Amino acid sequence: MTTLICSYCKEEKSIExxxxxxxxxxxxxxxxxxxxSLDWHYANREHVLKLKKEWNTNWYSDPSNRELAKKRxxxxxxxxxxxxxxxxxxxxxxxxxxEKIKQRSKQYMKDNPKGFRRRNxxxxxxxxxxxxxxxxxxxxxxxxxxxxxxxxxxxxxxYNPKTMHIDHxxxxxxxxxxxxxxxEPTCCFCNLSKHDKTKEEFLNERQG
Numbered sequence: 001m002t003t004l005i006c007s008y009c010k011e012e013k014s015i016e017x018x019x020x021x022x023x024x025x026x027x028x029x030x031x032x033x034x035x036x037s038l039d040w041h042y043a044n045r046e047h048v049l050k051l052k053k054e055w056n057t058n059w060y061s062d063p064s065n066r067e068l069a070k071k072r073x074x075x076x077x078x079x080x081x082x083x084x085x086x087x088x089x090x091x092x093x094x095x096x097x098x099e100k101i102k103q104r105s106k107q108y109m110k111d112n113p114k115g116f117r118r119r120n121x122x123x124x125x126x127x128x129x130x131x132x133x134x135x136x137x138x139x140x141x142x143x144x145x146x147x148x149x150x151x152x153x154x155x156x157x158x159y160n161p162k163t164m165h166i167d168h169x170x171x172x173x174x175x176x177x178x179x180x181x182x183x184e185p186t187c188c189f190c191n192l193s194k195h196d197k198t199k200e201e202f203l204n205e206r207q208g
Contacts, residue, residue, distance in 0.1 A: 008032040113161055114138070121166070125178035132178035140166050141185045148187040149199070150206060155187050165191035169199045 002015040006029040017029045028036070041048050059065050077084050091097055109116040114137045125132040141159040148155055155164045167186045170176030173196045186194075194202045 004029075006032055008036070114159065117161070117166070121178060124172055128172050130172050130176065130178050133180065135180050135183065137166055140180065140183050143180070144185040148190055149184060150186060150190040150194070150202060153187045153190075155185060159185070163188065167191045167194065171196045171198065174198060 003012050004015055004018050004027060005012050006018075007027050009029065009032050011029070013029050017031075018027060019030055019033070060069065092101060118135070118137060122132055137159040141164060142157050144155070144157060146155065146157055147153060159166075164185050165188050166183055167190075168176045168178070169182050169184060172178065176182050190202075197205065
């Protein structure tokens with residue numbers, strides 16, 4: 001068996017432990033190369049993070065790469081649900097992370113009001129073990145009739161949180177689903193006044 005002496009640890013090892021030797025670069029074993037690389041990264045942490053941030057910014061600026069990243073994240077989560085859930089729970093339970101989570105949540109709500117409201121509806125549906133499916137506020141708004149089904153106020157077919165809410169025809173608290181067929185756009189006032197009544201009950205109340 002052919003052996004070599006590592007230039008760093010001075011130990012004699014099999015040539016198979018020298019991955020760079022065939023390229024005539026260094027006579028350094030795999031373990032020493034790994035240690036040398038880690039030492040360099042720790043010593044130049046700020047520089048490494050800066051380069052990584054620049055690379056990520058350039059890579060994610062391409063829409064096709066963003067979609068690829070989302071696909072990989074979904075696939076990884078699907079294959080490691082238990083592990084991801086455990087890590088997430090540990091992160092959220094750490095007191096030092098509470099402020100970070102709070103700030104990120106506020107920023108996400110500000111940047112993605114539609115996504116935040118949809119995720120909130122999905123969370124409430126899961127909490128009540130209700131049947132759910134993926135939908136968007138714009139999709140539900142376009143399926144409407146342009147006016148509030150309760151008071152007749154014009155709300156249009158384009159979602160605007162200041163003039164339109166997405167209402168559960170049969171409330172989640174009454175066994176309703178989070179499916180598209182159980183959702184419809186209403187004006188904000190009627191949705192907030194409806195509380196946990198069904199559509200039929202609320203219409204009867206208004207007419208009475």
